[in-house]
Amino acid sequence: TQLLEQSPQFLSIQEGENLTVYCNSSSVFSSLQWYRQEPGEGPVLLVTVVTGGEVKKLKRLTFQFGDARKDSSLHITAAQPGDTGLYLCAGARGGSQGNLIFGKGTKLSVKP
């Protein structure tokens, strides 16, 4: 059961365009992480957001955690072909174990 809903599932854009990917849940998470996964590889962590309302920037990527810690967004400015990949959000429910609950992912394709 996927508790985290990501949208859109697929996104194909031209180089230079901006985009936003959403990650929504009815559950509260102690923290939320965004990963990027390329074909044949494991996910690689991009950012962890912890505080409700938190905004983090990583070069052209901006991540936001919702005030209620139930949702998050990833905004990419001036997308480049190198941004192509599967973007996964993952929530931690708290406690001592740390296993993550992943969304299905957004498959992004940036065409030159």
Add this chain to the structure above:
Amino acid sequence: GAGVSQSPRYKVAKRGQDVALRCDPISGHVSLFWYQQALGQGPEFLTYFQNEAQLDKSGLPSDRFFAERPEGSVSTLKIQRTQQEDSAVYLCASSFLAGGGRIEQFFGPGTRLTVL
């Protein structure tokens, strides 16, 4: 090595065969996780070890799935009497500290299992 390694990278099994998937975590990492990623889906949690102790196996889909980490480093995920629905990529992740979703998990490249 510098990262998490998994072997084999690809495994084809006939239905009913047993398979064993290996994970070598980053040296010194306390926590080790196994996830299953079906085609077009995000990873789903299977089981978690803290050192050699298996603290959570709530995600294992059936009693055909078994995982161990006897010396607190290398881990093996074993699937008995494989079924077609077991076809997926099996990801292993490790983290330096114990617990807490704030701790970065480092993922291996996965083992792609195909059951015919």
